[in-house]
Amino acid sequence: MSIRRTFSTTGRVLRQISHDPRTVALLLVVPSLLIGLVAWLFSDTDVFEQVGPAMLALFPFIIMFLVTSIATLRERRSGTLERLLSMPLAKLEFILGYTFAFGLLAVLQASIAVAFAVWVCGLEIDGPLWLLLCVALADAVLGTTLGLFASAFARTEFQVVQFMPLIVFPQVLLGGIFLPREDMPDVLYAISDWLPLSHAIDALNAVAGDTEDAAYVGGKLLIIGAFALGAVILGAITLRRRTA
């Protein structure tokens, strides 16, 4: 493992994105726009107070998943990955380089989304704001790592886009946004316990309502982190230097 090669990969990915200002603008602004739309849609009800915190988990998660999986697929398709794998770059350096680059973008994206939801849309957060931000961040990083992992199984752009409904939608459906997890059929509740997004939404709701202590939220963060770490390791394992 070389820190230098990892961070030069991070720098390279960020430099690529910086040459594309429209992508940067979309990445940073779109989640806030959608959160604003939800707030407006439910402006005469208290629905936004209930689903608003979960929105903070959802949009960064989905967008980072998509952007990351497509970016790494592009690397496979352009031949640059094959070049890198014939060079002294470790697979973990490659995956971590990407994780850090998109993780940094996720930090910016989540910060803007949280600020917008709280100060513009008037989302009431009873717990500490920094803790909310931490959960949103962990969630965006999770989206990044899952995207990296998923792209290993996609040969084409069409396939990689299909992974979104496959990997992301069930987590959204079972995450407790549409129906509180406690009210689900037992089997679905048990499944939802094994999906990382459920824990992210639990944690965000806990911070928003200040219903649990920091240890509970910390535990949820650990679960999200474990899934992210698992996806990074699996991503590195499934990245093959030799292909058929």
Added chain:
Amino acid sequence: MEHSALALRIDGLTVRRGRNVAVRDLDLSLARGELVGLLGPSGSGKTTLMRSIVGVQRLESGTVTVLGQSAGSPPLRHRVGYVTQDVSVYSDLTVRENLSYFATVLGVGGAEIDRVVAATDLGGQLKQLAGSLSGGQVSRVSLAAALLGTPELLVLDEPTVGLDPVLRSELWGLFRELARGGVTLLVSSHVMDEATRCDRLLLMRDGEILADTTPRQLLADTGTSDAEEAFLVLIERHPGERTEERS
């Protein structure tokens, strides 16, 4: 760094891609400093052979030894340069950003970037995005990246495809210069005329080496005056089972 006399030694290499045998029981040795042309129609196994040498191809059987070490082993990743048929540079980075990233991965300094930029005549394009360059310029960026760190073996998969004759000639001049400096080059092409620029010629078809010769010998053996014609004559002499195992 050990000094094996051979740059490359392949014994009984067989590679399957899908249901096809892409390379069939192939033996090959290259001496250091040789400039070797690998010719053959598309689908003849040139790319698969090159991928095997670089160590990114899964092998069915046989051994590939590069510079005295097993192909693809970590120490070789500093010593072998590879240009794939794809552009394999980042189109959304400038030429300099591309080269400095690959230089960092290889652990070589900025002086190396200046050297390869001069060798590939890219000085005027350093600040341009690779995606905005012409086809010939992009292939030179790709080649420049492969030259970083002065590899001892260069494996170049169709590096001159899409280049105009002047540029092609300049690049072959560069290859010759590198070979004179002791670098071994394996250059694939399907432009038969490029054959005449090599020390040694390998003609591939259906995963086998049909002829291992020199440009002059090839013309003499086939009684022809140019490489393209010579290749056709050779194919007629070896009416292989083209369609076998390709259903």
